[in-house]
Structures are given as structure tokens and as C-alpha cells.
Amino acid sequence: MPEKLYVGIDQTINSKFFITFFDPVRFELVNFLSSYEWLNIGEIAEHFPQDRSVISRHLDQMYQQNILIKEKRSKFIYYQLNCEYITKMFENTSSELRKLMDTCTSNE
Amino acid sequence: MPEKLYVGIDQTINSKFFITFFDPVRFELVNFLSSYEWLNIGEIAEHFPQDRSVISRHLDQMYQQNILIKEKRSKFIYYQLNCEYITKMFENTSSELRKLMDTCTSNE
DNA sequence: ATCACATGTGCATATATTTGCACACATAAA
DNA sequence: TTTATGTGTGCAAATATATGCACATGTGAT
Numbered sequence: 001m002p003e004k005l006y007v008g009i010d011q012t013i014n015s016k017f018f019i020t021f022f023d024p025v026r027f028e029l030v031n032f033l034s035s036y037e038w039l040n041i042g043e044i045a046e047h048f049p050q051d052r053s054v055i056s057r058h059l060d061q062m063y064q065q066n067i068l069i070k071e072k073r074s075k076f077i078y079y080q081l082n083c084e085y086i087t088k089m090f091e092n093t094s095s096e097l098r099k100l101m102d103t104c105t106s107n108e
Numbered sequence: 109m110p111e112k113l114y115v116g117i118d119q120t121i122n123s124k125f126f127i128t129f130f131d132p133v134r135f136e137l138v139n140f141l142s143s144y145e146w147l148n149i150g151e152i153a154e155h156f157p158q159d160r161s162v163i164s165r166h167l168d169q170m171y172q173q174n175i176l177i178k179e180k181r182s183k184f185i186y187y188q189l190n191c192e193y194i195t196k197m198f199e200n201t202s203s204e205l206r207k208l209m210d211t212c213t214s215n216e
Numbered sequence: 217a218t219c220a221c222a223t224g225t226g227c228a229t230a231t232a233t234t235t236g237c238a239c240a241c242a243t244a245a246a
Numbered sequence: 247t248t249t250a251t252g253t254g255t256g257c258a259a260a261t262a263t264a265t266g267c268a269c270a271t272g273t274g275a276t
Contacts (some may be wrong), residue, residue, distance in 0.1 A: 008139045015130045015221045022126045025234080031116045034208050040250065056253065058234090075243040077250050083209035090202040097198050100142050101191035133264080150222065162263045164223065166264090183222050183273040 012096045017089055025050065026058050030067065030081065030085040038078040066100065120204045125174055130171040133158065134166050138175065146186040184188065206207065 020026060025048075032047060033039070041059060045052040059079050062068045065084045071078045130175045130206060141147065145146075149167060153160040155204050170176045186198045193206060 009136065009142065010139050015132070015135050018126055018130045022123045022130070023233090024123070026117065027252090032239055034117065034211075040252080050234090053237085053254080057255090060254090069205050070157050077253065081209070087202075087206050087209045090198070090205050092193075094198040094202045096193050101189070101195045103142075131264090148222080148264085158264085160222090162265055163222075168224090185223070208237095 009096060009100055013093055014089070017065045017067070018093075020061055021056075021086075025054075026062055026067075029055075029058060029062065032081070033068070033081045034082075038080050040076040041079050042076075044079065054066060117208055121201055122197070125173045126201075127176070128169055129175060129194075131166075133162075134170055134175075137166060137170065138161075141176075141187070141189045144188075146182040146188050148186050151185075152187065159206060 021030065028048070029044070032044070042052065043058050044105065045055040049053055050058075059068060059076045063070050063079070066082055066089075069082045071080075129138065137152070138157070150160065152167065155162040156163055160190050161174070167176060171178050171187070174190055174197075176187045177190045179188075
């Protein structure tokens with residue numbers, strides 16, 4: 001603790017990503033999208049009780065956090081899980097946390 | 109997608125843990141506690157602008173999710189990060205996600 | 217027992233977020 | 247152009263959660 005070389009986890013961990021990811025509805029969206037490739041907003045919203053506009057906003061929030069990738073084709077907007085980024089984000093966070101936790105357990 | 113052998117991530121991932129972990133105030137508490145060993149509620153609350161009762165409730169929520177371990181000594185209640193559990197939870201989640209993401213990227 | 221202090225809790229308020237409607241905008245077809 | 251359809255947005259209501267006060271409870275000391 002006196003000679004702390006590591007910066008706080010608030011510096012290295014993107015908590016907004018996780019808050020976006022684990023919201024109940026958005027987490028269901030992730031789960032749903034993991035079974036499909038490109039789907040447009042209407043196709044996605046069909047499978048959820050919420051209004052299409054609500055789903056649209058959730059998808060946009062997920063896109064802002066790079067959880068989804070987006071593609072516009074004519075008047076449709078297709079979304080897909082950004083698998084690479086999601087996996088990397090979790091694994092990087094795991095290792096950042098592992099570093100931090102190693103220092104705190106060694107202090108006991 | 110037709111022959112999906114994996115169960116949904118909602119079955120294998122404990123999202124409540126992460127929702128608890130990444131709440132802004134509780135995340136700051138994790139960050140703060142990572143620099144110390146056992147601290148009682150009063151000592152912790154001194155470092156935060158919120159009322160002691162608010163901090164007390166946050167700590168209890170974290171304890172419910174195994175983010176913290178607790179120890180009562182006389183009239184004090186001491187908390188400490190549950191480093192093992194936190195690390196394991198993140199790493200298990202990472203690998204569950206990795207499994208899921210591997211199936212979705214191979215579909216493209 | 218009384219006192220001092222640490223923590224828990226009921227409850228109303230504050231704050232943040234989601235939700236759905238109504239409508240605006242965009243795109244493509246007729 | 248008008249029409250149909252997909253998506254974005256303003257806004258108010260609903261919902262969930264955090265917050266802080268006041269007080270209750272518990273524990274140890276005097």
C-alpha cells in the first residue's frame with residue numbers, strides 16, 4: 001500500500017462498457033444476437049416486448065460502446081455482435097483485475 | 109445457429125454480480141478498498157461524500173454478491189475485497205463469453 | 217443502569233434510466 | 247409526385263435506484 005505502483009482500476013477499466021453490457025434488456029439483446037448474424041432493427045424488435053423505438057435506442061447505446069457493429073443497407077440498419085471487441089474487453093479487464101488483486105492478497 | 113449446443117449466456121453469466129460491481133459508487137469503493145486490508149464501515153465512509161448509511165448499504169450489496177468479505181469484531185464490522193472470488197468471476201465470465209463468441213464469429 | 221459510539225432500517229425525496237407514444241425524417245417503390 | 251415502410255427523436259410518464267435524515271438496535275465502557 002505505501003509503495004503502490006499500479007494506477008487505480010478506474011483508470012484502466014471502462015466501466016461504462018460493462019454498465020451498458022449488463023443492463024437487463026441489453027443483456028438479453030446480446031444473448032439473442034449471439035444466435036444470429038446481421039439483423040435489422042425491425043427484425044430484432046419483433047422478438048422483444050418493448051417498443052421498436054426502445055430497442056432502437058438500446059442498440060444505439062450498445063453501438064456507442066462497440067458492443068455492436070452497424071451497417072446501413074438502403075433504408076435498413078443491420079446490427080451484429082462485435083465479438084472480437086467484447087471478448088477482448090472482458091479478457092483485458094480480467095487481467096487488469098488480476099494484477100490489482102494479486103497486490104491486495106499479498107498484503108495479508 | 110440451427111444446431112446450437114451452447115446454452116444462453118444468461119444461464120452461465122451472473123449479470124447481477126457485474127451490475128453490482130460497476131455501479132459508479134460501488135466501483136469507487138472497490139477501487140478504494142483495493143489499497144487497504146480490513147476497514148470498518150466508519151473508516152470507509154470517511155473517504156466518501158455520501159452519508160454513512162448509504163455507504164453501509166452499498167457495502168452490504170457488495171457483500172451479498174461476494175465482492176466483499178465481512179468480519180464482525182466487537183461493535184465494528186470490517187470489510188475487505190474478496191479478491192479470489194472477483195478474479196475468478198471475471199475469468200470464468202471471460203471464458204464463457206469466449207466460447208460463445210467463437211461460435212458466432214465462425215458463422216460469418 | 218447510563219453513556220458513547222458503530223451499525224441497521226424505515227421512509228420520503230432526489231436522481232437516473234427506461235419506456236412508449238407521436239411525429240419527423242429517410243429511403244425506395246409505384 | 248404520392249405511398250409505404252424503416253428508423254430517429256422530443257417529450258412526458260413510468261420505473262428503478264440512490265440518497266440522507268431520523269431513529270432503532272447492538273455493543274462495550276464507565
